[in-house]
Amino acid sequence: AQKVTQAQTEISVVEKEDVTLDCVYETRDTTYYLFWYKQPPSGELVFLIRRNSFDEQNEISGRYSWNFQKSTSSFNFTITASQVVDSAVYFCALSVTPMDSSYKLIFGSGTRLLVRP
Amino acid sequence: GAVVSQHPSWVICKSGTSVKIECRSLDFQATTMFWYRQFPKQSLMLMATSNEGSKATYEQGVEKDKFLINHASLTLSTLTVTSAHPEDSSFYICSARRLAGRRETQYFGPGTRLLVL
Numbered sequence: 291a292q293k294v295t296q297a298q299t300e301i302s303v304v305e306k307e308d309v310t311l312d313c314v315y316e317t318r319d320t321t322y323y324l325f326w327y328k329q330p331p332s333g334e335l336v337f338l339i340r341r342n343s344f345d346e347q348n349e350i351s352g353r354y355s356w357n358f359q360k361s362t363s364s365f366n367f368t369i370t371a372s373q374v375v376d377s378a379v380y381f382c383a384l385s386v387t388p389m390d391s392s393y394k395l396i397f398g399s400g401t402r403l404l405v406r407p
Numbered sequence: 408g409a410v411v412s413q414h415p416s417w418v419i420c421k422s423g424t425s426v427k428i429e430c431r432s433l434d435f436q437a438t439t440m441f442w443y444r445q446f447p448k449q450s451l452m453l454m455a456t457s458n459e460g461s462k463a464t465y466e467q468g469v470e471k472d473k474f475l476i477n478h479a480s481l482t483l484s485t486l487t488v489t490s491a492h493p494e495d496s497s498f499y500i501c502s503a504r505r506l507a508g509r510r511e512t513q514y515f516g517p518g519t520r521l522l523v524l
Contacts, residue, residue, distance in 0.1 A: 323511070333498060335451075335515035381450065385511075393439065393504055395513060399450045 292317045294384050296398035303372055304406050311367045311401045313382030319343075324365045325383040325395065326356065335381070341365065372405045379403070410434055411503045413516035420491055421524055427487045428519045430501030436481035437503035441513065442474070445498040457484040491523045 293316040303309045315324065326338040339349065341358055349356050353370045369376055382398040410433040420426050430440055438459050443451040455476050456464040463476035475487040484503075488495055498520050502513040 325513075327515070332517070333500075333520070334517040335500065335502075337512065337514065340512055385513075393511060393513075394441070394453055394456065395451075395502070396453075397450045402448075 292319075292322075292384055292386055292396050294382050294396055294398035296380075296382055296401050298401045299399070300402040300404070302404045302406065305374060306371050307405075308368060308370050309372050309403065309405075311369075311380050311382075311403070313365045313367065313398060315363050315365065315382070315384045317384060317386055319386040321386070323385045324358065325385070326365075326367050327381045327383065328378045329381060329400070330378040338367075369403075372403075374405050374407055377403055377405045411501065411514045411516040413499075413501055413519050415519060416517060417520040417522075419522045419524065422492050423490055425487055425489045426491055426521060427485055428499055428501075428521075430484045430486070430503070430516050432482045432503040432505070432514070435503070435505050437484075437505060438481060439504040440478060440484040441502045441504070442476060442484075442486050443500045443502070445500060445518075447498075451500060454486075488521065491521070493523045496521055496523045 295314045322343045324341045328336040339356055346358050355368045357366045379400045379402045381400045383395045385393055385395050412431045414429045418426055440457040442454045444454050445451045453466050454469045457476045457478040459478045459481050465471045473489055478484040498518050500518040502515045504513050
């Protein structure tokens with residue numbers, strides 16, 4: 291069975307602090323995909339990153355960076371110099387290569403990030 | 408980038424009525440679309456997978472006769488909540504699967520807020 295765990299329910303930081311959102315996943319598949327989505331108060335999910343299981347290179351995009359560690363089944367997300375506009379709920383998700391071609395996304399429970407001015 | 412739209416963005420209805428929600432992929436063809444439900448402060452839960460030209464695949468516990476899904480074209484899927492009741496009040500989100508070469512990504516619609524009185 292596949293599972294995604296985001297142990298941090300809520301995080302509150304002061305603007306300009308760095309913050310790391312944790313994501314731990316479980317799957318027996320060797321080929322899978324990991325995602326991070328941002329959900330601002332408006333509700334619309336914003337795609338942030340997609341990473342496949344064969345690519346363990348860490349990625350940086352502006353103030354965002356992701357650390358993929360297969361050895362610990364983790365795909366953590368760091369925001370550097372956080373801003374108030376980063377306040378949102380962040381979801382980590384897993385998709386495996388299916389036999390039935392369903393490509394379902396399994397979401398973690400989400401981490402609510404509040405960045406205070 | 409890829410855009411997925413949903414209509415309506417919010418709806419209020421009386422108990423017992425049926426509500427139809429449309430999901431459209433605006434600039435790509437989506438053979439597979441997904442319908443999620445999100446209750447307040449909770450994660451997204453997959454309800455069903457909608458495949459163009461065939462019957463939808465429902466997740467365990469989701470009543471297929473209550474949540475009717477039709478994927479009549481490569482750019483449109485509809486979810487009809489039949490005989491809606493207050494417990495069906497939720498945020499309904501669709502996503503469309505896009506394949507670009509070997510890369511597969513899901514793009515989410517802005518969601519539809521349903522309130523059943």
